[in-house]
Amino acid sequence: MxxxxxxxxxxxxxxxxxxxxxxxxxxxxxxxxxxxxxxxxxxxxxxxxxxxxxxxxxxxxxxxxxxxxxxxxxxxxxxxxxxxxxxxxxxxxxxxxxxxxxxxxxxxxxxxxxxxxxxxxxxxxxxxxxxxxxxxxxxxxxxxxxxxxxxxxxxxxxxxxxxxxxxxxxxxxxxxxxxxxxxxxxSKIISVSRNLRIGASALAVGVFAQMVLGAFVAGLRAGRTFNTWPLMDGKIFPDGYFTANREFNDLFETMAAVQFNHRLGAYILAAAAIWFFIAARKSPLRPRANMLAAMIGLQIFLGIWTVLAATPIGLGLAHQAGAMLVFAGALYAAHGARGHSG
Incomplete structure (x- = not known):
């Protein structure tokens, strides 16, 4: 067996x-x-x-x-x-x-x-x-x-x-x-550094978290508001990010907050993907890191396009499909970093 x-x-x-x-x-x-x-x-x-x-x-x-x-x-x-x-x-x-x-x-x-x-x-x-x-x-x-x-x-x-x-x-x-x-x-077994293993796993978790943030955008239909980029209607922190009471659940219950959070998550993922791309350049994970960085970059571009277009159905579904592909790419990289495959 x-x-x-x-x-x-x-x-x-x-x-x-x-x-x-x-x-x-x-x-x-x-x-x-x-x-x-x-x-x-x-x-x-x-x-x-x-x-x-x-x-x-x-x-x-x-x-x-x-x-x-x-x-x-x-x-x-x-x-x-x-x-x-x-x-x-x-x-x-x-x-x-x-x-x-x-x-x-x-x-x-x-x-x-x-x-x-x-x-x-x-x-x-x-x-x-x-x-x-x-x-x-x-x-x-x-x-x-x-x-x-x-x-x-x-x-x-x-x-x-x-x-x-x-x-x-x-x-x-x-x-x-x-x-x-x-x-x-x-598949063959490969060996990578501890930092790369942690980084790859963190990227996979980050992509998952970003998808959850996207669910809040979909749940509040927030993709059809603040249809400007890079600022949100001319502001870094959009109007309505918090209500007058400034409660924690405002982060998940206002259109301004859930869209800002999703944008912020994309920027963090982009930075993490760039780090992973650089850190893996001399390791066996380089092909996977290159692929993942490209996928995240394309997904961010698609997300920006979707927001600017006020989330038409075609672009919205393409963005969701792209998220699943990015997640698969992140899992593939994390799996390789754990020494299971090459």
């Missing part, structure tokens, strides 16, 4: 390929989730039906029934009052697609996992990790409904805190799958 927990190098490669595919599906799930937010579709389905909800409305009567349920929530009354059934169908399909993709991911994970185990390609340590990943995926579904439920009673949208939690868990699932796939993928 290999140290990876697979019974053979061939089995390890097969499982790794499957996990990389799962990572792509999770990334797609994140992007579709971003689309539901940008199209204001997330509250169009007002019930959580994990099994029967997989079947969309199949008749006009069913569509009218779903529409009537939507009319009972504050978002319809205060934001979309008077919308037509045709307009409702448009937002419903986005949310249904998001939930259906979640179900598809669950099946795409569970069935191959069972096959790998039944055919004896995994041993207990790896099996426990795979079961843990499946459990995390199930928790993500529960957390998604917890997020949606926050917008069905007293609000016209979901809580930005719950949105950030929902995205965070999705990114954690992505990271765990990606890291395990790298562990299983055949």
């Amino acid at each position: 290999t140290q990876s927990g697979a019974t053979s190098p061939a089995a390890a490669r097969r499982i790794a390929i499957w996990l990389f595919i799962m990572c792509a599906l999770v990334a797609l799930m994140v992007i579709v989730g971003g689309a539901t937010r940008l199209t204001d579709s997330g509250l169009s389905i007002t019930e959580w039906r994990p099994v029967t909800g997989a079947i969309p409305p199949l008749s006009e009567a069913h569509w009218l029934s779903e529409f009537e349920k939507y009319k009972t929530i504050p978002e319809y009354e205060e934001v979309n009052f008077g919308m037509t059934l045709h307009e409702f169908k448009a937002i419903y399909w986005w949310e249904w697609g998001h939930r259906f993709l979640g179900r598809l991911i669950g099946i795409a994970f569970l069935v191959p996992m069972i096959v790998f185990m039944v055919t004896g390609q995994v041993k207990k340590p790896l099996a426990l990790k795979l079961f843990g990943l499946f459990a995390l995926g199930g928790m993500q579904g529960v957390l998604g409904w917890w997020m949606v439920s926050s917008g069905l009673a007293d609000r016209v949208d979901v809580s930005q805190y719950r949105l950030a939690a929902h995205l965070s868990l999705a990114v954690i699932v992505f990271a765990a799958q990606f890291w395990l796939a790298l562990d299983l993928w055949p």
Whole structure:
């Protein structure tokens, strides 16, 4: 048995390929989730039906029934009052697609996992990790409904805190799958300095934190305000960064604050990527450091473009997809720095 927990190098490669595919599906799930937010579709389905909800409305009567349920929530009354059934169908399909993709991911994970185990390609340590990943995926579904439920009673949208939690868990699932796939993928061992190991890990954590800050921007729709750069409407610290009471939660509850925090996070990541690029220039990590620096630079450019354009859907989704790619690059660098691969 290999140290990876697979019974053979061939089995390890097969499982790794499957996990990389799962990572792509999770990334797609994140992007579709971003689309539901940008199209204001997330509250169009007002019930959580994990099994029967997989079947969309199949008749006009069913569509009218779903529409009537939507009319009972504050978002319809205060934001979309008077919308037509045709307009409702448009937002419903986005949310249904998001939930259906979640179900598809669950099946795409569970069935191959069972096959790998039944055919004896995994041993207990790896099996426990795979079961843990499946459990995390199930928790993500529960957390998604917890997020949606926050917008069905007293609000016209979901809580930005719950949105950030929902995205965070999705990114954690992505990271765990990606890291395990790298562990299983055949590769040579490299050796780097302690500083590079710490720096690479810090960069990966920093990218994750920046994505969470981005979730607050999305949650408050802050990307459609302060559409200037490098200053925010002519100021370094924009108006509204804190309320008159200057409470700590202002950092996460005002559009000015969440966008400023996200911008600041990008500048810090840029500086860290430059340091890593310089520090790794004479180490085996140089190719990964070069790649990561380029990816972060392109992502910052895309973020600036997105803000200047007031976050149109296409650019917003491209920025979100870019974040997942940057995170994958950061994990790849951190994994190599830990001596697992080269």
